[in-house]
Amino acid sequence: MTRYYLPLVIGALLLTFWVSSDAQEIAAGVAIFLFGMLMLEDGFKLFGGGALERILERATGSTARALSFGILSTTLLQSSSLVSVITISFLSAGLISLIGGVGIIFGANIGTTTGAWLVAGFGLKINIAAYAMPMIALSIVLVFQKSRPLRGIGYALAGLGFLFLGIHHMKEGFDTFKDQIDLTRFALTGLLGLCVYSLVGTIATVVMQSSHATMVLILTALSAGQISYENALALAIGANIGTTITAILGSLGANFQGKRLALAHLMFNALTAMVALFLISPLRETVDWISDLVGIAPDDFAMKLAVFHTIFNVLGVALMLPMLNRLIVFLENRIIEPLPDVSRPRYLNEAVDEFPQTIEIALRKEVLHLYENAVELILHGLNLHRDEVFATDNVAALVRRSRTPFELDLDESYERRVKTLYAGIVEFTTRVGDKRVDPDIAARVYALRDVASDIVRAVKSIKHLRKNVLRYTVRRQGAATELYDELRTEIARIAIEIRQLGLTEPENRSALWLDQERAQIEGDARTASQRVDRLIRKGALTATAATSFMNDSGYAYGAMRELIEAARSYYIERESAMAEVERLLSLDEEELREAVPEEERGRG
Template identity: 80%
Template sequence: MKRYYLPAAISALLLAFWFSPDAQEIAAGVAIFLFGMLMLEDGFKLFGGGTLERVLQRATASTPRAIAFGIASTTLLQSSSLVSIVTISFLSAGLISLIGGVGIIFGANIGTTTGAWLVAGLGLKVNIAAYAMPMIAVSVILVFQKSKPLRGLGYALAGLGFLFLGIHYMKEGFDAFKDQIDLTRFALSGLLGLVVYTLIGTAATVVMQSSHATMVLILTALAAGQISYENALALAIGANIGTTITAVIGALGANFQGRRLALAHLVFNMVTAIVALLFIAPLREAVDWISALAGIAPADFALKLAVFHTIFNLLGVGLMLPFLTRLISFLETRIPEPQPDISRPRYLNEAVDEFPQTLELALRKEVAHLYDNAAELILHGLNLHRDQVFAARDVAALVRQSRRPLDLDLNEGYENRVKTLYSGIVEFSARAGNKQVSPDIAERIYVLRDVASNIVQAVKSIKHLRKNILRYTVRPQGATTRLYDELRTEIARIAIEIRKLGLADPEDRSALWLDQERARIEEDARSTARRVDALIRKGDLTPAAATSFMNDSAYAYGAMRDLIKAARGLYIERDSALAEVERLLSLDEEELKEAMTGAAPQAPARSDAGTP
């Protein structure tokens, strides 16, 4: 069916153009209007620099604030679709609550009414094409500038210009069209007219993916006398239903939270439409009364339609707000949270791809998810229970008591719980690299990808250790067991400190411990060879066991280094004032190089160091 959709649509347009040349002007007006909306959205993404995303995070602290944000952002952008997609993106990334997202959708529906007022109050009464041309001309100069804000401003200015130009051509097209064909012949009154024209309005919005464009089309046709006022009301109701398709499409690539929000959007608009249809007569009377108070002429049906559009959207919000808690419960019951699969990416989905802020934050959460999986595998690979390690007061004593081998297939755990997540992170990072993101965000994305690589390498080092951990620590074997227990203790202690770092508030996290730990690791690694030599001379360690331990200690210290690097990239915010102070106080590269010189054993060459 889908493969016939595009040819059928083009054929219908060409037939309409042949039947009436004036239809070309109307179709061109719609196309220019939609193109203007796209340019306005693209301009905001460049010019905003993540402003919408940052404000969105703060705007959902309460339902009134979320509604106010939905109204303001939709009024500013003239696109409830963009606001819906941004909200789904943030909700899918776990950055805002479901109730906050629903509040924004409520506000966006109110905000979308400002477009009708703009067209009815200005676009149909002023020659806005005269303003459109200068705006487009100036925008061309701006879009070729190197500065991203200037280019964003240029796109936004061009978008507004094309919006105005599209309105002008639609108006002119309907004015010319009425001389050839009187569409009012197809007007339908009563219940049948309400149902038919509501469905037409829904279909038109689904096709154009914009209720704004549908409302402009309705208003210009109404102003030209091509549709009746009663049918225009039904078309406006249908446009509100059809606009939910954008949220539904945006939720297809989202997680369960994004799908819940799309369902909330659908429920809200459907309930609002049903109420408006059932109470169409009282609503018309209310429109006439308010219009008379506002000084709107009885025959100015375009402005009266804008009044109606505003009233029934406000009515919908007023009806749904008292039932907001029940709506959330219904959404959570209807679309339950799936059982978490720790082997699959939890935060990376197509819904978070559209906006820079969600790209970075979703990736950071996914890397933390990878670390949680890896930390459990690393500790279990050392025959240590993760929960016991994190609850222990004396880690060394716990290690000495942990002699029972854990039932663990480390290779299978690596494939299912680490490699699959790492592959998803690499793919997502590459996808993010193709987006138009600022250099600082792109850099942080690549840093997070490197963090994931460090985590993977740490797990692979433990895989190499696992065989001799089982060989020398399950049954006490003197000095050899003590040496391996010391390695297990050091890795467990680092895992504990990294966990504390992750649980701490971002402003309280310190990089000083990481630098001190790096120096300590290098000092321990350098002294290992001397200790092993002394044990061999005393006869406490056989040459065979010493060789195994030297190789394994290189893997262990490699895992420690990788974990420290991962913790730094994942948890330390380098752009904070505290981080800058810590940078000045921490060890510099020369000091670290000095600490790393000497007889520190190096990890054997990893044959699989490229891809996991």
């Protein structure tokens, strides 16, 4: 589509420039305005530091809060498109509910009307270019600073400056343009005018992907007398339909929840537009009444358009809110949640790439998904049922009872449930590396990739164990069975402890257990050969079984180390004061060797 779309737009612009050189100023004004919006968004991403994302996560506890957040955030950012993209990103990452996301979209539609008020009441009545130049000049100084907040403020200030400059050039362009060509000659009245100009407004917003830019263009053209008030109303209605293109494009890389939200956005804006078209006459009368009430001059059509834009958006929300629950049910029935596929990434999609907060959180969820798959394979590979292991209060007794082999192709399961997920995680972190991400967030992302690597290595170790687990634990074979049962017990116990760590509140998690467990593993690993020697001398263990066990114990202790290190990196918060205390108390590699009592070292 882009292959045809881009040449068509460029060709149309060149033709317009050829017909009238004054149209260049209007086009340049639109371009400068859109560039300002991009800089404003970049400034938010730098300066926000995840602030808006954190607020968004908490702002969807109720429909009223979600609606209020949509209004406030869009008013501050002057971009319903950005708010829509953030909402889709958080919804795809599983951080907010669908009903909360829809509430935010409703609020964003009301919030976007404040842009029309600012332009009509401020931008068209004074020389805003005089404010734009100092803002742009000051912003350049800030953009080149090392501090992210200062650079963010610089980008935001430049964005506002370019917005003002774009509005100025659009206004000047239309003022000059009207001396050559009177666009009001193309005005259409009645139902035909409503339909045609609504379509024009929709197409213009789809091309620019900004209803705010379209509204500014409409207001500047209206103030210059280049379009009629009636046609401007229709253009504003069309702009509301066209603005859904951003959410639709954003949902293409999202999961089913993102697609549901994009459909809700389209349905809401289309219904609002239909109601506005159907009730255009009563709405115009209401605008006239409100304008007289607040002192807006009868011929101040720009301000009256701002009133109209607000009224029909508020009306749309008022009509949809009572049907919100039924809308959610419709969306859930229309776009069915796919059956869970444990072999595919659940949370990693292009929609969560947009913002640092969702990148990290989605990756954390996916790594946990990988661990859940892995721990099931690990326990099943040891002939232990995961649910039974997590439910028992006597792991050793459960292991002694578990002699029935699992019907399991561990190699095939590893390829399908672990390797595929791990490949998705690696590909995702590589994408993140290509983006401008805060170094701290990038470090945490790469740390999570390392956690995934630890988990994968643990599963590979169990793959090596599987053959002799089947050989020595399905039926009792004396000391060899006892040795393998001890390995199975230790691995199962670590899986249980890691699960408990995950269920513990973050502020109560401690790394001390992990250090103690690591010390115990190192001690057992060093004394394993001594124990085997003693059993061989007593005649309780054959040389063949001893050789197998020594190889397999290395794999088993390796798996335990990997699981503990994965749990440490994933669950323990390093930034807290308690974590700092625990760092001082934690054992380093030298202390781990010294921590094993002498009697343990000689145990056999």
